[in-house]
Amino acid sequence: MKKGDRYGLHRVIEPAGALPQPAQKLDNTMEIYDNEVLIDVQTLNIDSASFTQLEKEAGGDKEKIKAKILEIVGERGKMQNPVTGSGGMLIGKVAQVGPASSHKDLKPGDKIATLVSLSLTPLKIKEIKEIRDDIDQVDVEAQAILFDSGIYAKLPDDMEETLALAILDVAGAPAQTAKLVKPGDTVVVIGAGGKSGLLCLAEAKKRAGISGKVIAIVHSQKGLGRVNEVGGLADVVYQAEATKPAEVLKIVEEATDGQLADVVINNVNVPDTEMASILSAKDDGIIYFFSMATSFTKAALGAEGIGKDATMLIGNGYTKNHADISLQVVRENPRLRDLFKRLYT
Numbered sequence: 001m002k003k004g005d006r007y008g009l010h011r012v013i014e015p016a017g018a019l020p021q022p023a024q025k026l027d028n029t030m031e032i033y034d035n036e037v038l039i040d041v042q043t044l045n046i047d048s049a050s051f052t053q054l055e056k057e058a059g060g061d062k063e064k065i066k067a068k069i070l071e072i073v074g075e076r077g078k079m080q081n082p083v084t085g086s087g088g089m090l091i092g093k094v095a096q097v098g099p100a101s102s103h104k105d106l107k108p109g110d111k112i113a114t115l116v117s118l119s120l121t122p123l124k125i126k127e128i129k130e131i132r133d134d135i136d137q138v139d140v141e142a143q144a145i146l147f148d149s150g151i152y153a154k155l156p157d158d159m160e161e162t163l164a165l166a167i168l169d170v171a172g173a174p175a176q177t178a179k180l181v182k183p184g185d186t187v188v189v190i191g192a193g194g195k196s197g198l199l200c201l202a203e204a205k206k207r208a209g210i211s212g213k214v215i216a217i218v219h220s221q222k223g224l225g226r227v228n229e230v231g232g233l234a235d236v237v238y239q240a241e242a243t244k245p246a247e248v249l250k251i252v253e254e255a256t257d258g259q260l261a262d263v264v265i266n267n268v269n270v271p272d273t274e275m276a277s278i279l280s281a282k283d284d285g286i287i288y289f290f291s292m293a294t295s296f297t298k299a300a301l302g303a304e305g306i307g308k309d310a311t312m313l314i315g316n317g318y319t320k321n322h323a324d325i326s327l328q329v330v331r332e333n334p335r336l337r338d339l340f341k342r343l344y345t
Contacts, residue, residue: 006147007019010146011027032098039142042140073123078121078122086117112154115150167324167330175203177288180286201231217238261297
């Protein structure tokens with residue numbers, strides 16, 4: 001059995017020397033190296049920005065979405081949207097564990113969710129069984145490789161697999177929210193009606209406490225309905241277009257008596273919402289761009305252009321204990337759990 005690099009460098013075909021995530025093409029042969037884990041894949045959870053782009057390109061035609069996913073994986077050896085650059089994650093059963101793997105707690109038959117992006121995961125799809133476009137999930141017959149550096153979570157026993165997958169796909173967002181929000185903070189969550197937005201609202205409300213204030217900004221009537229259905233996630237909820245920064249600024253000024261937000265969390269899945277986020281923050285505030293539709297060039301130059309001295313954070317999908325934190329958010333909120341169960345199972 002061939003020896004593998006911890007970070008998967010041995011799987012990179014082009015360009016030479018690149019890491020798997022930025023690489024254009026990976027070797028997706030499913031004969032494992034000595035430190036890899038082979039997974040029989042059940043479901044892909046395509047990240048929201050990527051699925052939105054694929055759906056728009058295909059005009060909502062599921063067969064065209066299938067064809068595009070197969071084309072991408074065929075060309076790249078991984079599911080990495082060439083427009084958004086993002087991937088998603090998967091659930092499946094462990095098929096084989098290499099003898100040199102550091103994942104000693106894994107054994108064949110274990111059900112896991114990978115907590116690393118599909119944009120760096122070698123993947124080979126035999127068949128796409130179903131496109132569930134309402135929840136960005138794709139049921140497949142496929143196999144994938146987890147590198148030795150890859151992280152994962154064993155699927156919990158107390159919730160449905162597709163529900164756990166949906167939560168774990170965005171686990172970084174509520175976990176980062178838990179780190180960023182302090183008691184008494186004013187928090188603005190943009191894109192609050194989606195999956196990650198709802199989780200961030202719940203965690204922000206918990207961390208800001210009774211002396212803080214949580215402001216939810218949603219795009220659609222559907223998102224507004226979700227926030228209101230769960231209840232108790234935000235102090236005020238507004239429906240607005242996040243690509244119109246002046247509109248969002250006016251809302252936040254009104255909600256904060258002109259003081260703006262200590263923390264702004266951007267969860268949208270469309271481009272051009274950077275300035276709405278930046279304008280909403282105080283000069284010494286924090287802006288967390290979880291959205292993979294973010295242009296960090298626009299964010300950096302936009303903040304400079306308006307003289308905003310705020311800390312801007314890239315939406316790292318990983319932070320310590322993020323899987324446990326995110327699952328616990330749902331366990332603690334029965335109404336949120338009921339909503340997610342209806343949406344994702």
